[in-house]
Amino acid sequence: MTLGNSLSVVNATKYYKKFKAVDDVNLTVNQGEFLTILGPSGSGKTSLLKLIAGFEQLSNGSIMLNHQDISNKKPYERQIGMLFQNYALFPHMTVFDNIAYPLSLRKMAKEEVKQKVESILKLIHLEEYAQRYPEQLSGGQQQRVALARAIVFNPPLLLLDEPLGALDKQLRKQMQLEIKQIQEHVGITTVSVTHDQEEALTMSDKICVMNKGRIEQVDSPEMLYKQPKNRFVAEFIGEINLIKGQVVSVIDGNAMVKVNEDMSVHIEMNKDASKEMKNKSMLIGLRPENIQIARDQTQFHNTIRVRVLETIYVGEAINIKTKMDTGEEIMAKIPAHMSEMIVKGEEILLGWNSKDACLIPDETTI
Numbered sequence: 001m002t003l004g005n006s007l008s009v010v011n012a013t014k015y016y017k018k019f020k021a022v023d024d025v026n027l028t029v030n031q032g033e034f035l036t037i038l039g040p041s042g043s044g045k046t047s048l049l050k051l052i053a054g055f056e057q058l059s060n061g062s063i064m065l066n067h068q069d070i071s072n073k074k075p076y077e078r079q080i081g082m083l084f085q086n087y088a089l090f091p092h093m094t095v096f097d098n099i100a101y102p103l104s105l106r107k108m109a110k111e112e113v114k115q116k117v118e119s120i121l122k123l124i125h126l127e128e129y130a131q132r133y134p135e136q137l138s139g140g141q142q143q144r145v146a147l148a149r150a151i152v153f154n155p156p157l158l159l160l161d162e163p164l165g166a167l168d169k170q171l172r173k174q175m176q177l178e179i180k181q182i183q184e185h186v187g188i189t190t191v192s193v194t195h196d197q198e199e200a201l202t203m204s205d206k207i208c209v210m211n212k213g214r215i216e217q218v219d220s221p222e223m224l225y226k227q228p229k230n231r232f233v234a235e236f237i238g239e240i241n242l243i244k245g246q247v248v249s250v251i252d253g254n255a256m257v258k259v260n261e262d263m264s265v266h267i268e269m270n271k272d273a274s275k276e277m278k279n280k281s282m283l284i285g286l287r288p289e290n291i292q293i294a295r296d297q298t299q300f301h302n303t304i305r306v307r308v309l310e311t312i313y314v315g316e317a318i319n320i321k322t323k324m325d326t327g328e329e330i331m332a333k334i335p336a337h338m339s340e341m342i343v344k345g346e347e348i349l350l351g352w353n354s355k356d357a358c359l360i361p362d363e364t365t366i
């Protein structure tokens with residue numbers, strides 16, 4: 001593993017007058033990692049990115065890049081590559097000259113500039129387009145040129161702010177994969193801000209979920225989805241059923257949680273899951289897509305009899321809104337071809353295995 005060019009945000013706080021937009025944030029992005037900051041509008045994502053870029057000054061804390069404190073450096077002194085939604089290529093310059101611009105600015109010798117630009121044009125598959133002007137390119141091609149311009153000078157860090165926001169859905173999906181491939185190939189440490197959950201889940205090694213200026217959780221997309229640390233993260237990423245229960249026992253990472261007199265649920269957690277959970281009120285987190293229709297009570301570790309309230313078709317799947325005896329609602333998502341088994345008003349048996357649910361602290365009881 002190469003050391004260096006990692007980013008550390010240490011106790012970063014940003015006030016706009018009296019309003020605290022970023023609240024004591026600590027974050028590390030390792031060399032070569034792709035981290036996405038995700039959160040609702042106004043949660044402080046852009047403010048944090050601006051602090052890293054140097055467009056805003058910290059009220060407190062520091063930003064370390066490659067173990068050096070860059071907090072007091074001007075944006076251009078930080079030598080960070082940036083790609084924003086309105087990527088604004090220079091319209092009067094060719095593709096070649098656009099990409100060469102940051103190198104000319106750094107007074108690199110002409111021959112070296114030529115070699116670097118040609119090599120990066122190859123990487124973005126636009127070798128044939130060197131002499132075109134931006135208006136002669138498609139949106140996706142322009143975005144690739146903008147990316148090339150942002151990384152051609154080997155910056156230690158790349159910042160992306162809604163980089164694909166201006167593109168239509170189809171192109172966005174294609175570009176997500178392309179940018180990720182280029183980022184991995186170059187091995188550049190990257191921090192991105194987006195509203196698009198799917199984009200974050202597809203592109204990132206780690207996702208940082210922000211809320212009200214604070215970090216709620218930093219984890220891999222898989223862990224965020226499978227083991228959200230709290231209710232906010234659970235509800236923010238994808239859809240989830242949250243069922244109140246009381247932990248009866250935790251043995252070897254297997255929890256038994258009582259929902260009511262007639263029903264207990266088994267949940268498999270990682271081994272270091274704390275025994276202190278015993279007797280605590282918790283929320284059982286259950287993703288709709290992890291619930292299936294059960295043949296009988298032995299097919300899954302957990303089954304539950306519910307009444308069908310509503311069915312909603314969503315393309316290849318069908319969302320079933322159901323109700324437990326206790327009155328709590330449970331949403332299940334099953335393949336559309338099973339829709340004949342579901343009749344509104346009738347009872348069905350739902351099931352899931354113990355590894356397909358998680359336990360989340362119930363903040364209302366703390």
Ligand SMILES: Nc1ncnc2c1ncn2[C@@H]1O[C@H](COP(=O)(O)OP(=O)(O)OP(=O)(O)O)[C@@H](O)[C@H]1O
Nearest residue numbers: 016019021039040041042043044045046047048195
């Ligand atoms: N220059 C500023 N002066 C005063 N308040 C600001 C300034 N910039 C941002 N804010 C406030 O700080 C909070 C965080 O804003 P920020 O732009 O960082 O959020 P965000 O998560 O990026 O939101 P969005 O997803 O809508 O872009 C918001 O309440 C915003 O109104």
